[in-house]
Amino acid sequence: MTNDELKYRTKQFSLMVLSLVEKLPNSISSRVVVNQLAKSATSVGTNYRAVCRARSDKEFIAKLNIVLEEADETQYWLEIIEEMKWINKSELEFLLKESSELVAIFVSTLKTVNNRLNSK
Template sequence: MDKFTLQERTQKFHIAVIQLCETLPKNAAAYEIAKQLIRSAGSVGANYRAACRAKSRPDFIYKIKVVLEEADESLYWLEILIATRIVASAMANTLIKEAKELVLIFNATAKTAKDNLSKSKNP
């Protein structure tokens, strides 16, 4: 998957999270979870774009690790929404699937980048 496709995918993930959060009940718990979820989902896309502009391989690796953390945090908040029964929609399940896929993608990206950095240091 090229970087532009992944940038678009992370942006769509953020938009879908915002749309899901718009449907949540208007109570304190849902508000706090929504706030955290919207921030972490937005950070996935924003930090991935920053990673694409990294100044060096170590900088890229650092930024991809941030993206991975944010994707995993988004997954956590989505799982909490389901576990607490604040939401039980197919949209939430679709977003959980997407968050898991993004975690796998960015985990593999970080591993490959670290491996490539090691190879370049130890030819």
């Protein structure tokens, strides 16, 4: 997957999450989750764009770790929504799968870069 494809994919992920949060109930607890989820999901894409502009391997790794943290946090909030039953599980399935795949991509990329750097 190219950088541009992953930029597009992370932006689409952000947009899908933003559409989801519009469907959530308006309660005190859901507002907390909505706020956290919207922030973390949109942060995945914005921080990935910063990864693509990294000027060194160290900067690349540092920024990609932030992306990984945000993707993992997003997955956590989606799981909370699922367990609270605020949204039909079928509506969450794609986002849960996508967040899991994004986490896996970022973990794999970090391992590859770290292995390459450690073998020098």
